[in-house]
Amino acid sequence: MLFLNEVSKSFKLRDGLYKAVDNVSLEVNAGAVHGIIGASGAGKSTLLRMINLLEQPDQGTVTIDGLQLMGLPDKLLRKERQKIGMIFQQFNLVSNATVSRNVSIPLELAGLPKQERIKRVKECLIFVGLEDKEDQYPAQLSGGQRQRVAIARALANSPKLLLCDEPTSSLDPTTTVEILNVLKHVNSRLGVTIVIVTHEMDVIKTICSHVSVMESGRIIDSFSREDGEFRPAAESFSSYREEIIGKEREAYAR
Numbered sequence: 001m002l003f004l005n006e007v008s009k010s011f012k013l014r015d016g017l018y019k020a021v022d023n024v025s026l027e028v029n030a031g032a033v034h035g036i037i038g039a040s041g042a043g044k045s046t047l048l049r050m051i052n053l054l055e056q057p058d059q060g061t062v063t064i065d066g067l068q069l070m071g072l073p074d075k076l077l078r079k080e081r082q083k084i085g086m087i088f089q090q091f092n093l094v095s096n097a098t099v100s101r102n103v104s105i106p107l108e109l110a111g112l113p114k115q116e117r118i119k120r121v122k123e124c125l126i127f128v129g130l131e132d133k134e135d136q137y138p139a140q141l142s143g144g145q146r147q148r149v150a151i152a153r154a155l156a157n158s159p160k161l162l163l164c165d166e167p168t169s170s171l172d173p174t175t176t177v178e179i180l181n182v183l184k185h186v187n188s189r190l191g192v193t194i195v196i197v198t199h200e201m202d203v204i205k206t207i208c209s210h211v212s213v214m215e216s217g218r219i220i221d222s223f224s225r226e227d228g229e230f231r232p233a234a235e236s237f238s239s240y241r242e243e244i245i246g247k248e249r250e251a252y253a254r
């Protein structure tokens with residue numbers, strides 16, 4: 001359903017160009033939960049943001065369900081983007097809006113009539129288990145509850161694809177499991193294809209059907225799960241674990 005063909009992205013720095021994503025091709029099948037794992041700075045977020053063109057690739061193409069997104073007129077691109085939900089590490093909720101208003105905003109932008117919005121907001125809040133929090137503000141919620149609101153908001157327009165950028169990285173282990181379960185349901189019950197960026201191997205192990213390993217702007221390896229194991233070469237997959245965790249520690253120590 002999603003195809004990135006040889007996409008690259010460079011950023012201008014004071015001392016020249018920095019290639020954050022370097023000639024990456026990636027295919028994600030409908031119904032997959034596709035993980036992208038790598039140490040911080042590997043280019044994961046940049047790659048994810050190119051899928052909905054929040055970041056314009058310098059080169060390459062992005063195709064979703066046979067439609068090439070680059071070069072689409074603004075109005076059509078906005079319509080296509082409505083079919084792509086996104087959630088982030090820091091939730092990105094509107095702090096002075098209630099839970100239900102946060103979920104309603106994408107529906108307002110899509111021009112849905114008020115009565116239908118009310119109905120849809122309720123459905124989405126029930127799906128994430130927050131129907132009793134509709135009148136609260138984000139500051140009154142826990143991290144896990146805030147991420148549930150963000151998931152409800154991302155689901156509001158019934159997307160076929162959900163992009164997740166480190167969705168559990170600011171949550172404790174118990175809450176991480178809860179949120180991963182919600183994402184599992186989004187995939188299995190609603191049939192939404194998921195691309196999830198993470199530096200946590202447990203996230204990959206818990207919910208991903210496929211995984212691509214990213215390093216220095218490139219995808220250096222890919223695995224798919226068969227009979228519970230990542231293949232080919234489950235051993236080489238495990239060997240990334242120490243490597244990635246080690247680099248992550250170095251990056252945060254700096």
Ligand SMILES: Nc1ncnc2c1ncn2[C@@H]1O[C@H](COP(=O)(O)OP(=O)(O)O)[C@@H](O)[C@H]1O
Nearest residue numbers: 011012020038039040041042043044045046047
């Ligand atoms: N807007 C930007 N301007 C300049 N450099 C950027 C920008 N966004 C990302 N980068 C750089 O690109 C590299 C990859 O970043 P990112 O995609 O955020 O990596 P990751 O999500 O894997 O941590 C990093 O070195 C980062 O500093």
Ligand SMILES: [Mg+2]
Nearest residue numbers: 044045046166
């Ligand atoms: Mg990132």
